[in-house]
Amino acid sequence: MAKDMTLLWGSGSPPCWRIMIALEEKNLQGYNQKLLSFEKGEHKSKEVMDINPRGQLPAFKCGDKIINESCGACFFLESKYKSQGTKLIPDCDAEQALMFQRVFEVNTFGDKMANVIYYNWKVPEGERHESAIKRNKEALTAEVKLWEGYLQKTSSGFLAGKNFSLADVIVFPAIAYLYRHGLSEERYPKLTEYYKNLMNRPSIKATWPPTWKETPGQDILKDI
Template identity: 60%
Template sequence: MAQNMMLYWSSGSPPCWRLMIALEEKKLQGYKHKHLCFDKKEHQCEEVKALNPRVQVPTFKHGDLIVNESFAACLYLESAFKSQGARLIPEDPAEQALVYQRMFETNNLQQKMYDVAFYEWYVPEGERLESALKRNRETLVTELKLWDGYLEKMGKGSFLAGKDFTMADVVCFPVIAYFPRFHCPKEKCPRLMEYYEMVKDRPSIKASWPPHWLENPEGPDTLKNL
C-alpha cells in the first residue's frame, strides 16, 4: 500500500509534518518521498508543478489519486485506512465535531503565530512598524489563552479534543511545536506547553520530527517578547 504513495515535503512545514504524522499513525511507513528545500525554491520543481497547480508542499500521490491540501490528505488517509493503525476520527458525532473544530481552529493559531514569528520575513524592512508587531503579539497572546482554556477545561493529561489522540492532535501539534522552538515564554501558555511535553515523544511524532530541527534544536527567539 505505502509503496504506491509519493510525498513531496519540506522540513519544518506544519502542513507537511502533519501529513507525515498521519502516515505514521496509520502504519503506512515505507512510502516514497522527496525532501525539497524551501530556501532553494526546490518545491517549485517540475515534478511538483505537474501534480499540484498551486506549486506547494505537501504534494501527495497515492496510485493515480492526487491529494494536495494537508487537511484533505490526512482525512483521506483516515478514511482509506480506517481499520489500520490508530483511529483518528471518533465514531460519536459530538466527539467528531470537537475534533473537526480543533482541526480547523488550528489555522487561526498558525496564522497568528506566523504574524509574529515571521514578521520580518513577510513584511519588507521599509514597511515594518513596531506598533503593528505589538498588535500581532497581543492577538497571538489572546489566541494562546483560548487554547490554554480548552486544555484547562478538559483536565490534566488531555489531548486537544479529549482523552484520546485524534486528528486534531495530528493537525495542530506541528504548529504548537513552534512555540518552544521559538522561545515563547512558558507562562504565556502553560497548558499548551504541558501538552507539548506530553505529546512530543509519541512515536509518530518522533519518527517525523523535522530533520533540520534535529540538527539545530534551537530556533530563533522571535516569540520571546510575547
C-alpha cells in the same frame, strides 16, 4: 499500500509534518518521500509543480489521487484506511464535534503565528510599522491563551476527547512550531505539558523535523 504514495516535503513545515504523522498513525510506512529545501527554492521545482501547481509543500499523491492540502490529506488517509492503525475520528458525537472544531481552528492559529514569525519576510522594510508588529503579537498572544484554556478543560492530555485524534495530528505541529520559535514554557503550562507529552509519541518522534535536531531554535516568540 504505502508504496503507491508519494510525499514531497520540507523539514519543519507543519502542513508537511501533519501528513507524516497521519501516515505513521495509520501504519503506512514505506511510502515514497523526498525532503526538499525551502532555502534552495526546491518547492518551486518542476517535480513539485507537477503535483502541486501552487509551488508549495507538501505535494502528496496516493495512487493517481492528489491531495496537497494537508488537512484534507489527513482526513483522506483516515477515511481510506479507517480500519488500520490508530482510529483518528472518534465515534462519540460530542468528541467528534470537538475534533472538527479544533481541526478547523488551526487555520486561524497558523495565520496569527505567521503574522508574527514572518512579518519581516512578508513586509518590505519601508512598509513595516511598530504598531503592526505590536498588534500582531497581541493577536497571537490572545490566540495562544485560547489554546491554553482549551487544554485546561481536558484531563485526557488530548485536544478532543479521551484519545489521540486528527485534532492532535493537525494541531500539534503548529504548537511545536511555537516552541521552536521561543514560546515561554512557564507562561503556558498546559500547552507545555501537552507539547512535551506528545513529542514522545512514536509517530511524532519518528517524523521529528531533521533540521530541528541539527540546529537551535529561535526566540522571536519569547515575549508572547
